Amino acid sequence: MLLKKRKSKEDTALFRLEENEGEIVLWSENREVSRQLSMIDLQEEDLLVLQKLRPLVKENIEKIVAQFYKNLEKESSLTKIINDNSSIDRLSQTLTIHIEEMFTGVIDQAFFDKRSKIAQVHLHIGLQPKWYMCAFQDLLLSLISLFDETIENREDYNKAIKATTKILNIEQQLVLDAYQKQHDEIR
């Protein structure tokens, strides 16, 4: 475990990432995507931060996913989409894996391919972008609360927030862009 509750203010080693575990990959063959990454200032350091956060997110994933569903229940059309196309159980599993994957510190071709597939699936089930964006905000709020409870050091907390907003932003960009393109094709 890398994150400890009630860490003292002085103990700021958390994101001084010399001894990182996994490989960091920040790669795109698409020049436009590279510029998108540059414009949101998503750098290797952010991927290292996300990787460091991963154990914490994994430990709390059940709570995050439970909140995700509780939130969707506010909009009955979403519950209907889920029941017609999947099940709470199946989607929970999908989501558990996917949210953890946001914190692997790897952005490569498989990452882009997966977002294109997500757009395709969501378009197919008729999920409107606005509800998709609502779900992202809910996810962000859950993650902010988790970091707030567990990361005492202000600088680390700040880095965690910034890196997380960046990875959620690029995901939405990629999915909504693919969604729009695929939507235009089939009209």
Add this chain to the structure above:
Amino acid sequence: MLLKKRKSKEDTALFRLEENEGEIVLWSENREVSRQLSMIDLQEEDLLVLQKLRPLVKENIEKIVAQFYKNLEKESSLTKIINDNSSIDRLSQTLTIHIEEMFTGVIDQAFFDKRSKIAQVHLHIGLQPKWYMCAFQDLLLSLISLFDETIENREDYNKAIKATTKILNIEQQLVLDAYQKQHDEIR
């Protein structure tokens, strides 16, 4: 001025908002929009927080808008759109007013009408949603940095971050939703 640099940890009155200045309005006649607001947990308290942050944002608006443009220069197609349809000066003015308005603490019919108009203008000039979303992430990062530098108290800082991510999220939802609808109509 409501925010002071280097506030002591104990001095937490910032967002204990009994003595607020302006009127808070959180109103939508559209039931679907009300559910969007509910799903992102945007409450009156967030609007109060935004209103309290307004003087700080106003004081630093030049820096934020300058960074906004510096960022757009990474993508030459955006500079071209601006030069063809407006000017840096004019858009700076537009943006200065608009960003300040995000912190008025008012969500009413005029708020919704304005977002519909923004979608229309951006569609007309050919601004792709992905670049629009990049610009929002940049704006969010500027605001986070500003709050980090000026709001010492962790709870206040956290409230500022949450309220800000919520208002930026609903804005993107409204604009991108209207954008999509208008785009579909003219195809």
